[in-house]
Amino acid sequence: MTLAEIAARLACELHGDGACLIRGVATLQNATPGQIAFLANRRYRRHLATTRASAVILAADDLDACPVSALVSENPYLVYARVTALLNPPAPVPNGCHPSAVIEPGCHIDPSAAIGAHCVIGANVTIGAAAVIGPGCVIGCGAAIGDATRLTANVSIGDGVSIGRRCLVQPGAVIGSDGFGYAQDKAAWVKVPQLGGVVVGDDVEIGANTTIDRGALEDTVIEDGVILDNQIQIAHNVRIGAHTAIAGATAIAGSTRIGKRCQIGGAVGIVGHLEIVDDVYITAMSLVTGNIRRPGLYSSGTPLADNKEWRRNAARFGQLDDMARRLKALEKKLEDN
Amino acid sequence: MTLAEIAARLACELHGDGACLIRGVATLQNATPGQIAFLANRRYRRHLATTRASAVILAADDLDACPVSALVSENPYLVYARVTALLNPPAPVPNGCHPSAVIEPGCHIDPSAAIGAHCVIGANVTIGAAAVIGPGCVIGCGAAIGDATRLTANVSIGDGVSIGRRCLVQPGAVIGSDGFGYAQDKAAWVKVPQLGGVVVGDDVEIGANTTIDRGALEDTVIEDGVILDNQIQIAHNVRIGAHTAIAGATAIAGSTRIGKRCQIGGAVGIVGHLEIVDDVYITAMSLVTGNIRRPGLYSSGTPLADNKEWRRNAARFGQLDDMARRLKALEKKLEDN
Amino acid sequence: MTLAEIAARLACELHGDGACLIRGVATLQNATPGQIAFLANRRYRRHLATTRASAVILAADDLDACPVSALVSENPYLVYARVTALLNPPAPVPNGCHPSAVIEPGCHIDPSAAIGAHCVIGANVTIGAAAVIGPGCVIGCGAAIGDATRLTANVSIGDGVSIGRRCLVQPGAVIGSDGFGYAQDKAAWVKVPQLGGVVVGDDVEIGANTTIDRGALEDTVIEDGVILDNQIQIAHNVRIGAHTAIAGATAIAGSTRIGKRCQIGGAVGIVGHLEIVDDVYITAMSLVTGNIRRPGLYSSGTPLADNKEWRRNAARFGQLDDMARRLKALEKKLEDN
Known part of the structure; x- marks a missing residue:
């Protein structure tokens, strides 16, 4: 594809040689002639001057410093994503069921879907057009997988779970495990039957070994366009906007509702029964223990430090209330003087 | 089942129409006539007045505010768990081995057990009466699975692991992986063979993608009635009371012993070689670095805040020791005056 | 094996009865005659006097207190690892492919390798000599597994992933899932195709349910001799020395580079695009948000406390900056006086 064709298809401003043939995408540091690179993070700007790429996707501000042809965009990272997809269409997957797959009665599997080796599809499952169920996946009875959705490998889907269209589920993910619901009978725990389902919308990505529990009575809900990284834990009756x-590695406890367009950092903990409004951003490893009623950026924790220094300061954390009272007393004393 | 029958079976005090037929359980907000709801969390009390449920399970304190029939109990959540189980008995699982299951020689599989599609059962495994091994499970040589225990799907059980009766293991769980034991030989790590097992008691639930390592020389032990949520990491030689x-998402490092009836919040970290007594409660995302010798509720961390405010305060954390010394000095100076 | 033979093979100093036959290894507390125990952690020294072991591996300092024969070494834990391996050679695995395994065309599988039941090996995969692919593993097209490497059970390896020699991968691990890369197009997320691979060196151990994402354009790299515990999350383009x-339970975000010989505690969070030099140690549950340019031991967080006390102090954390300013003001006032 020529640089001019790419520019036209992705509505970028072209600078330089539009006839140049682009065969692939690479980083500024490692691109070779015939490849297009991108500059979307200031951290990597120092590599621009020396890049061997044939062209670079960048913002207007960086154009002057670019030694080669350029595609200018307000959102170079988005153009990079689109060019990469354009130049690397996914390999076609042959449709049909692998002979080793076990498919229980009553399933509706679209003829254009692909069911991989050693899959187990429970009774009355529906699988949509062009869906791909990778090797080793287990799908429980009555579940529904939407058109063009792909479960990669060794994914476990519980009974009655519903997954929308164009979703992508990475290996080892579990959707529809029982919620962690127990009543106490003196010391013993009595299991609360988990009768709800999981409803996943369209265009959702679910990371490797991420777990999403089914609801107790009602459904756990993941709305359209949500993206979940690896090893996230989502408890029963959570709703994600x-x-x-x-x-x-973020964990969200039961019945918490998270708004739309939120961005939640890695290894965050969110306790149960909370409401978090739309457009909330939370930095990595924060703990959320109360409702968040206003959009914004939130954090908790303490900064990393040399261990010796940290120990000195951490020991004082347990004296903070005492220090605050003593400070107040000093202020009063000096005022009285 | 009539409300009177339910009241009698679960020893609740009945108020209202005992002849009313109950077909299912729902939340206060979403129940419809013919369903029973429950009130166990004050947070949801505002829905009581407008519920369309035919009856509500609640505590005596809430009875006056209840517009419909009621079952009164000191523990409404426990009654809710029991009613739900009563009205939703689990579907029967056909016994026998699926023809695609691979079963190595020397196994003792009770005829009432069920072995799912594409399971792999190693040599000399014992599987008890009415046990259910779901699709895609792998069980290592010499392991033992107790009566009425259920492994749901894609569970991995290591060689020689022993699991008790009436346990429930959610998808993707791994029980009996090698402990993380290495000796250092200059820069290189030399693996310590992990020869211990894992012994899981009766009535234990193990969550999706939770991992429990085998012991180094002795066993990792999960005692009776323990309940473990998803994505918990339990290292070698841990004992859980x-x-x-x-x-x-809680992680417990090697050789730590946790007492009976403890409740440990999500995403907690517990370092190795500790002793935690019975009846200890730990709030979410706390880090435990020392023994806990007294029952009680424990915490660590800092509260969530607006990021700008948090940055101002977090920067001061590194000056805490200095602040404490300066405060002390001021106090001394004022005393001397 | 006699104690003298063990001493000679592992270059230890022998004290006591060299002719004594050693059949196994046990802890100081639980060893019986015929077993060798070890003392490598001062915490367990109190068990030395009463051990029933026939011999103990220990440091010279502890020799006087040893009531039985002894092997003296500067690194008793390393000797323990080596003795244990010597006395417990791994059971041989029969080579060949289980008839239930599905193997796509174009694979090169060494005749001495073993492929377990219900494995799925994609097209053009290479599997080295004496490699063991355990039951239920899925290996993507074009992947390469080195000589003597072992995938235990239900492991998922993505297309094109390369794993070196003598590696050990615990159950449920996922290597080569897509990186979490998205560009924003107004509210919607546009997936960045993840075209890089994962390159794992020789002698690497990867824990149960650990996930390692493939790179976006270049590879995620795990260098030789790295050891990763369970449930670790490694994002795209990370390099681990x-x-x-x-x-x-540690999580490392995208493009971060970690040096050689580092030791990173459990449940640590490391944000993306950082550089951490060689020989850095980080204590459990710390959060790393900036580059670490000097070897050393680093920490963050606050100490565990009784919840009531913690709440009092945690509430003051949000006043820290204010307290610091007031302290400064008092100091100034007293100076001016």
């Missing part, structure tokens, strides 16, 4: 992004 | 509950 | 050890 459309287009919210959550980074890896 | 009976009826302890641990929420999702 | 040789012989670095990472404990369970």
Whole structure:
């Protein structure tokens, strides 16, 4: 594809040699002639001057410093994503069921869908057009997988779970495990039957080994366009609003509702029964213990430090209230003087 | 089942129409006539007045505010768990081995057990009466699965692991992976063979993608009635006391012993070689670095705040020791005056 | 094996009865005659006097207190690892492909390798000599597994992933899932195709349910001799230096580079695009948000406390900046006086 064709298809401003043939995408540092690179993070700007790429996708501000042809865009990272997809269409997957797959009675599997080796599809499952169920996946009875959705490998889907269209589920993910619901009978725990389902919208990505529990009575809901990284834990009856992004190793406790377009950093903890409004951003490893009623950026924790220094300061944390009272007393004393 | 029958079976005090037929359980907000709802969390009390449920399970204190029939109990959540189980008995699982299951020689599989599609059962495994091994599970040589225990799907059980009766293991859980034991030989790590097993008691629930390592020389032990949520990491030679509950994403390092009836919040970290007594409660995302010798509720961390405000305060954390010394000096100066 | 033979093979100083036959290894507390125990952690020294072991591996300092024969070494834990391996050679695995395994065309599988039941091996995969692919593993097209590497069970390896020699991958691990890369197009997330691979060196151990994402354009790299515990999350384009050890539940965000011989505690969070030099140690549950340019031991967080006390102090954390300013003001006032 020529640089001019790419520019036209992605509505970028072209600078330089439009006839140049682009065969692939690479980083500024490692691109070779015939490849297009991109500059979307200031951290990597120092590599622009020396890039061997044939062209670079960048913002207008960086154009003057670009030694080669350029595609200018307000959002170079988005153009990079689109060029990469354009130049690397996914390999076609042959449709049909692998002979080793076990498919229980009553399923509706679209003829254009692909069912991989050693899959187990429970009774009355529906699988949409062009869906791909990768090897080793287990899908429980009555579940529904939407058109063009792809489960990669060794994914476990519980009974009755519903997944929308064009979703992508990475290996080892579990959707529809029982919620962690127990009543106490003196010391013993009595299991609360988990009868709800999980409803996943369209265009959702679910990361490797991420777990999403089914609801107790009602459904756990992941709305359209949500993206979930690896090893996220989502408890029963959580609702995650459309287009919210959550980074890896975050855990969300039961019945919490998270708004739309939120961005939640990695390894964040969110306790149960909370409401978090739309457009909330939370930095990595924060703990959320109360409702968040206003959009904004939130954090908790303490900064990393040399261990010796940290120990000195951390020991004082347990004296903070005492220090605050003594400070107040000093202020009063000096005022009285 | 009539409300009177339910009241009698669960020893609740009945108020209102005992002849009313109950077909299912729902939340206060979404119940319809013919359903029973429950009130166990004050947070949801505002829905009581407008519920369309035919009856509500609640505490005596809430009875006056209840517009419909009621079952009164000191523990409404427990009654809700029991009613739900009563009205929703689990579907029967056909016994026998699926023809696609691979079963190595020397196994003792009770005829009432069910082995799912594409399971792999190693040599000399014992599987008890009415046990259910779901699709895609792998069980290592010499392991033992107790009566009425259920492994749901894609569970991995290591060689020689022993699991008790009436346990429930959610998808993707791994029980009996090698402990993380290495000796250092200059820069290189030399693996310590992990020869111990994992012994899981009766009535234990293990969450999705939770991992429990085998011991180095002796066993990792999960006592009776323990409940473990999803994505918990339990290292080698840990012992977890009976009826302890641990929420999702918690990690416990090697050789730590946790007492009975503890409740450990989500995303907690507990370092190795510690002793935690019975009846200890730990709030979410706390880090435990020393023994806990007294029952009680423990916490660590800092509260969530607006990021700008948090940055101002977090920067001061590194000056805490200095601040404490300066405060002391001021006090001394004023005393001397 | 006699104690003298063990001493000779492992270059230890022998004290006591060299002719004594050693059949196994046990802890000081539980060893019986015929077993060898070890003392490598001062915490367990109190068990030395009463051990029933036939011999104990220990440091010279502890020799006087040893009531039985002894092997003296500067690194008793390393000797323990080596004795244990010597006395417990791994059971041989029969080579060949299980008839239930599905193997796509174009694979090169060494005749001495073993492919377990219900494995799915994609097209053009290479599997080295004496490699063991355990039951239920899925290996993507074009992947390469080195000589003597072992994938235990239900492991998922993505297309084109390369794993070196003598590696050990615990159950449920996922290597080569897509990186979490998205560009924003107004509210919607546009997936960035993840075209890089994962390159794992020689002698690497990867824990149960650990996830390692493929790179976006270039590879995610795990260098030789790295050891990774369970449930670790490694994002796209991370590089982990040789012989670095990472404990369970740690999460590392994209493009971060970690040096050689680092030791990273459990449940640590490391944000993206950082550089951490060689020989850095990080304590459990710390959060790393900036580059680490000097070797050393680093920490963050606050100490565990009784919840009531913690709440009092945690509430003051949000006043820290204010307190610091007031302290400064008092100091100034007293100076001016």
